Amino acid sequence: MALLMRRCTNIFRINPLVRMSSNSAVRLGLSPASCMFDEAVEIKVSGLSPRQRVELHSELKDDKGLVFRAWASYEADGRGQLDLGVQASDSGTYTGVDPMGLFWSMKPDVPHSKFLKRDASIPQLYSIQASSGGQVLAREVNERHFMAPGVRRTPVRDGRIRGTLFTPPGRGPFPAVIDLYTLGGTLCEPRAALLANKGFMVLALAYYGYQDMPKKVDKLELEYFEEALTFLQKQPEVKQTGIGTVSFSKSGDLALSMASFLPNIKASVCINVSISNVLFPLHYKDMVIPPLSSKMKRITFTDSGIMDIRDVLDDPMAKENLSTVIPIQRATCNFLFLVSEDDRNWNSTYFAEQACNILKAHGKANYEVVSYPKAGHFLEVPYMPQHPSGFHAAVDQVVVFGGEPKVHADAQLDAWRRVQEFFKQHL
Missing domain, CATH: 3.40.50.1820 (Alpha/Beta hydrolase fold, catalytic domain)
Known part of the structure; x- marks a missing residue:
């Protein structure tokens, strides 16, 4: 558990300029939070204000230490909720309705770099965060495995x-x-x-x-x-x-x-x-x-x-x-x-x-x-x-x-x- 916590801490660096929200009722849901690498994830945000503008960011670090990122801008619905499987991104590294856009649209910080995974027994951690007006509202980690139990x-x-x-x-x-x-x-x-x-x-x-x-x-x-x-x-x-x-x-x-x-x-x-x-x-x-x-x-x-x-x-x-x-x-x-x-x-x-x-x-x-x-x-x-x-x-x-x-x-x-x-x- 200590090792997992260290790894999670290391990837929470999506945007060092944003401020942490101190008392947010916003919830970022990833379902499932842990899955196979080739499986899709549902991403939902709740607790927003009606029609609130929100940005979602994703980040990973590969086995060479290279950082890959994606982002998308959304507007919450009239109930203050956001579902990436239903609502469309209007700007970012992808646009339109795409529940997995924060994954496939990632780009490396170092141009022309390729994602590298040397050891498939180690899952890949993706940090996902929701922010609005310069404040981080919520963030979670999606743990993506290459090997199923027993392999x-x-x-x-x-x-x-x-x-x-x-x-x-x-x-x-x-x-x-x-x-x-x-x-x-x-x-x-x-x-x-x-x-x-x-x-x-x-x-x-x-x-x-x-x-x-x-x-x-x-x-x-x-x-x-x-x-x-x-x-x-x-x-x-x-x-x-x-x-x-x-x-x-x-x-x-x-x-x-x-x-x-x-x-x-x-x-x-x-x-x-x-x-x-x-x-x-x-x-x-x-x-x-x-x-x-x-x-x-x-x-x-x-x-x-x-x-x-x-x-x-x-x-x-x-x-x-x-x-x-x-x-x-x-x-x-x-x-x-x-x-x-x-x-x-x-x-x-x-x-x-x-x-x-x-x-x-x-x-x-x-x-x-x-x-x-x-x-x-x-x-x-x-x-x-x-x-x-x-x-x-x-x-x-x-x-x-x-x-x-x-x-x-x-x-x-x-x-x-x-x-x-x-x-x-x-x-």
């Missing part, structure tokens, strides 16, 4: 394999998934943990730049991912009917390669991925798939001066680039391609179209594409703060990733539902 988190160091294994409560057997994130240096524990809550055994797998792994690489070996597949299949709680993969960005071509060359991949969710191998040569036994070439002269800049690299990569379907294309016609698994049409990292819409053309040309119908207009590259779990621009390791610069905030938030909700349904159907 186990086990760090993995097995041979070359590094990552984190999430196991649902019970004895199993459970359908199993390998979770691959983008470039090296961190793990996507939130998504893996939240999937474990739904009854899947999930290995969040690092592939470089993590712990004692090489910080930089000039090639990747598919044998490493084969070892991870073998490791997961050997777990006694795993259902022996095939493994799923969920991938995003650069990890997508690795997941497509796993499905094309390795046995027992049964279902593959591919989020804004490339049909070609990119960045590094991919080695497997005596085979090498070269990376797709690029042209830096195709870089453009936004009106605010941020680099836009969407069209840097060459056309993978051009004759001279076909050797970079992952031979997904070899795969026997089912594919779900989730595509953001405003992806500024690369043309993921075109890549998904070409992937489907390849499969169709080989007489296959084992694929589905879901496209999200105006969503950006970082399509993540629900209510995660959007990452519309940030540092890109491949170009060593800040780039734009795209996405209109509200539309992007809605896309994350829908995509998360589809990921679960797809794995339940095919695993």
Whole structure:
């Protein structure tokens, strides 16, 4: 309890200029006060004066100590009450009726920063406060968990394999998934943990730049991912009917390669991925798939001066680039391609179209594409703060990733539902 109190105290710094109300009858209600990260919260304020203007602010601090904030301005109803599920914000980081706007519309204090959660066993604390006329009227904490009761988190160091294994409560057997994130240096524990809550055994797998792994690489070996597949299949709680993969960005071509060359991949969710191998040569036994070439002269800049690299990569379907294309016609698994049409990292819409053309040309119908207009590259779990621009390791610069905030938030909700349904159907 002492630890929780210290953490709560540390995040109550939303606006140091406002004055605390000394004797307020205002009540800020969060229902539930403690919940899973992908669950919605009801936010209500009572005890206000009729038609009183009130501002709501939210704040969190991530595992790097970066602060993210959102705010919205409202008018109470004739009874002095406010319900974010009914009444509309007229200004702030979002407008309109949106009960979760104070979560998904958060922006970092340091521009271009991305929310980071290293350890999914530790819940994320959100401080919510209501204020009016420079006075804080009420504030509460929403504790958002990534792991449901009974889910186990086990760090993995097995041979070359590094990552984190999430196991649902019970004895199993459970359908199993390998979770691959983008470039090296961190793990996507939130998504893996939240999937474990739904009854899947999930290995969040690092592939470089993590712990004692090489910080930089000039090639990747598919044998490493084969070892991870073998490791997961050997777990006694795993259902022996095939493994799923969920991938995003650069990890997508690795997941497509796993499905094309390795046995027992049964279902593959591919989020804004490339049909070609990119960045590094991919080695497997005596085979090498070269990376797709690029042209830096195709870089453009936004009106605010941020680099836009969407069209840097060459056309993978051009004759001279076909050797970079992952031979997904070899795969026997089912594919779900989730595509953001405003992806500024690369043309993921075109890549998904070409992937489907390849499969169709080989007489296959084992694929589905879901496209999200105006969503950006970082399509993540629900209510995660959007990452519309940030540092890109491949170009060593800040780039734009795209996405209109509200539309992007809605896309994350829908995509998360589809990921679960797809794995339940095919695993």
